[in-house]
Amino acid sequence: MGSRSDWPTMEHAAATLDRLHLAYEARVVSAHRTPDRLYDYAKTARARGLKAIIAGAGGAAHLPGMAAALTPVPVLGVPVESRALKGEDSLLSIVQMPGGVPVATFAIGKAGAINAALFAAAMLATDDAEMASRLDAYRDAQTAGVPETPSDD
Numbered sequence: 101m102g103s104r105s106d107w108p109t110m111e112h113a114a115a116t117l118d119r120l121h122l123a124y125e126a127r128v129v130s131a132h133r134t135p136d137r138l139y140d141y142a143k144t145a146r147a148r149g150l151k152a153i154i155a156g157a158g159g160a161a162h163l164p165g166m167a168a169a170l171t172p173v174p175v176l177g178v179p180v181e182s183r184a185l186k187g188e189d190s191l192l193s194i195v196q197m198p199g200g201v202p203v204a205t206f207a208i209g210k211a212g213a214i215n216a217a218l219f220a221a222a223m224l225a226t227d228d229a230e231m232a233s234r235l236d237a238y239r240d241a242q243t244a245g246v247p248e249t250p251s252d253d
């Protein structure tokens with residue numbers, strides 16, 4: 101994520117990965133404020149064995165796109181809700197990549213963070229039966245948690 105201030109959003113991605121027993125690291129890396137850290141992080145990502153990078157950032161959210169420019173590891177962009185423009189700036193900054201440098205872009209805020217984690221798990225599940233069954237269990241629990249009526253009475 102681009103800043104510690106993104107953690108209240110991105111911790112939902114982390115919690116989802118925890119639920120799926122999927123190992124991850126959470127780091128603050130900013131294209132704007134820590135460009136060298138971003139360069140090192142992205143350039144070493146593949147060799148370190150990272151299978152996906154969930155990049156959350158708000159406002160002028162260049163982090164996901166710059167990460168994607170520097171590594172072949174799939175980048176999943178999460179637009180963090182910004183104070184001034186409610187995350188529309190984040191969304192548009194992340195989604196509108198030039199052809200040739202893809203970033204998979206998710207919804208603004210908490211839902212996007214959760215879905216990015218689920219999507220990363222789904223990518224891994226294509227050749228990991230254990231992960232596929234954990235995802236099935238996640239969905240089963242989600243389905244079981246949806247009541248059929250609007251209230252208990």
Ligand SMILES: Nc1c(C(=O)O)ncn1[C@@H]1O[C@H](COP(=O)(O)O)[C@@H](O)[C@H]1O
Pocket residue numbers: 101102103104105106129130131132133156157158159160161162163164180
């Ligand atoms: N969009 C970026 C990048 C980047 O794209 O590299 N670095 C920080 N930021 C964003 O700035 C917002 C405000 O950050 P602060 O709260 O630290 O001022 C955060 O949402 C962060 O993701």
